Amino acid sequence: MDNRREVVKTIVGRKTCPDRMGLYEHYWQDTQQSWEEHDGLPAGIDLTAHFDYDLREIEGSWFRSESLVDQEEVLEETDETRVVRNGWGATTRAWKNKAGTPEHLAFELTSEDIWRKKYREPLLSLDTRRFGDLDKLRKNYTDAMAEDRFAMYNNVTIFEQMRASIGDVAMLEAMYLNPDWIRDYCDVMTNHTIMHLEYLFREVGVPDGVWMYEDMGYTQAPFISPDLQRDLILPFHKRLGDFIHSYNIPWIMHSCGKIRPFLPAIREAGVDCLQVLEAKAGQDVREFAGAVDNSMAFMGNLNILAFETNDFSRLADEIVPKLKDISQKKIPFVFHSDHSIPKTVRLDTYRHALDLYHEHGRY
Amino acid sequence: MSEILEQIATCVERGKINAASPYPPDMKGQEGADELTRKAIDGGTAPTDILEKALVVGMQKIGEKFAANKVFVPDVLMAAKSMNAAMAHLRPFFQSGEVKRKGVFCIGTVQGDLHDIGKNLVSMIVEGGGWEVVDLGVDVSTEKFIEAVEQHPGCAVGLSALLTTTMINMEKTVKALKEKTPGTKVLIGGAPLTQEFCTKIGADCYSADPQGAVEYLNKLAA
Numbered sequence: 001m002d003n004r005r006e007v008v009k010t011i012v013g014r015k016t017c018p019d020r021m022g023l024y025e026h027y028w029q030d031t032q033q034s035w036e037e038h039d040g041l042p043a044g045i046d047l048t049a050h051f052d053y054d055l056r057e058i059e060g061s062w063f064r065s066e067s068l069v070d071q072e073e074v075l076e077e078t079d080e081t082r083v084v085r086n087g088w089g090a091t092t093r094a095w096k097n098k099a100g101t102p103e104h105l106a107f108e109l110t111s112e113d114i115w116r117k118k119y120r121e122p123l124l125s126l127d128t129r130r131f132g133d134l135d136k137l138r139k140n141y142t143d144a145m146a147e148d149r150f151a152m153y154n155n156v157t158i159f160e161q162m163r164a165s166i167g168d169v170a171m172l173e174a175m176y177l178n179p180d181w182i183r184d185y186c187d188v189m190t191n192h193t194i195m196h197l198e199y200l201f202r203e204v205g206v207p208d209g210v211w212m213y214e215d216m217g218y219t220q221a222p223f224i225s226p227d228l229q230r231d232l233i234l235p236f237h238k239r240l241g242d243f244i245h246s247y248n249i250p251w252i253m254h255s256c257g258k259i260r261p262f263l264p265a266i267r268e269a270g271v272d273c274l275q276v277l278e279a280k281a282g283q284d285v286r287e288f289a290g291a292v293d294n295s296m297a298f299m300g301n302l303n304i305l306a307f308e309t310n311d312f313s314r315l316a317d318e319i320v321p322k323l324k325d326i327s328q329k330k331i332p333f334v335f336h337s338d339h340s341i342p343k344t345v346r347l348d349t350y351r352h353a354l355d356l357y358h359e360h361g362r363y
Numbered sequence: 364m365s366e367i368l369e370q371i372a373t374c375v376e377r378g379k380i381n382a383a384s385p386y387p388p389d390m391k392g393q394e395g396a397d398e399l400t401r402k403a404i405d406g407g408t409a410p411t412d413i414l415e416k417a418l419v420v421g422m423q424k425i426g427e428k429f430a431a432n433k434v435f436v437p438d439v440l441m442a443a444k445s446m447n448a449a450m451a452h453l454r455p456f457f458q459s460g461e462v463k464r465k466g467v468f469c470i471g472t473v474q475g476d477l478h479d480i481g482k483n484l485v486s487m488i489v490e491g492g493g494w495e496v497v498d499l500g501v502d503v504s505t506e507k508f509i510e511a512v513e514q515h516p517g518c519a520v521g522l523s524a525l526l527t528t529t530m531i532n533m534e535k536t537v538k539a540l541k542e543k544t545p546g547t548k549v550l551i552g553g554a555p556l557t558q559e560f561c562t563k564i565g566a567d568c569y570s571a572d573p574q575g576a577v578e579y580l581n582k583l584a585a
Binding site: 102178222223343 | 378384385386387432434435436437441444475479480481501502526528529531554555571572
């Protein structure tokens, strides 16, 4: 099958296998620059086109979810970092020019009382200020739909939204101390996401799929128990999934960490493709696929630590047996590392990984 | 162990902070670690016993369950909150020297990395294990780790990293610590780390979970 869009629609949408696996990737912020400086990558190129990926996240489709949309302020800035207080009253420090997760400095939204007094109400109605330049997005959408790739809108959903607004500690404690607040938060934020996606679908266009970031685990385990996830999170994932499916398009969920215990609930929520299946968290796409009888598609699981050795033989040991099994077991699969390519992976190493994909990534 | 120490240990393990706390639902309305610790001190229980036979025991149990994936992060947070409620009553005894901790553990996220959740969980459980924790924060330079060791002679050091790109900074820090402060024990942890990496960079202990760190530290203190 030569048509890239159709390859992904077959794998992710219909959970069946065309003649080859899909291909996609993400990078840490400073990887492309490092490849330009050290490995001869031409400056400023579009990596999606350069490596001929099958999927593209449409630039500008991400809308802002913080409650007070016009109240973000930079509190401090150095050559290296920037401290920002966002529209949730959350203060974080992040690197300006290199990869990494932000430091959580302070959160204002730490109780139901503050939620109801200050942050809940602005989330109840559509606010077009949450979108960037819609004319530019329309152009990006038109361009993306015109090229032969599976084009997606992207954003975050409730677990990620909670972490960014309430902070890990207050959020996880509130799940035990005040679960009704968490339910209300998830209800409001899910409706908010649906309302704004609906606007984009109507005013810009319906993409081929929706990509949602939703980190629910760390290396050793999920952040919360499967029972708690089922109680507090699943009903809202289902609502979002039903909405996306009402447009006859699939949704892809990204989650870091060890989330295997959530797999039944993720499937129940109607997630069509689960990404990124961190191998270093002891997860294996072949086991995931077996557990759901190949009824979902998967993307990722190729251990970035093997890429980082820059040793072609160790890279092949990681990639080739997995691709052979995936092919033999007819697992609907998109080739992708188990998170993002860091600058410690040399361009030649990544190219070799792609060579292995082209050689073995066939059904 | 006396009945009240057992009760305090249970409150810490189950995350029962005080009588007003609605969690856990099956202990609603009951006294928590806060009230029971006050009661134990007023009743003449030695503060050292409260620390060692109640708080450390409760935190050890939750740490073991966490390591076995039988409980999750919110359970550890609730246990730490309960322990802190009890610790508030013990503070004067730490200050007077009547109660002593097992040692000092200086912990930080290595240079280049701003991530702190894992470090904070380790801090909570190590503190609950009877250690004084000095939290050096995130993006901690090698020099700052060395300064901390100089300020707290004999302390153990914990290095945390989230990213594969920052874990390489651990090697530099471990090497410098071993050169400048020989004998300092260095523990490492974080998402991308392995025992193989620990051995390669010359650190003393790798633990995939906070309880492993406590167990290693307790062996040092024994």
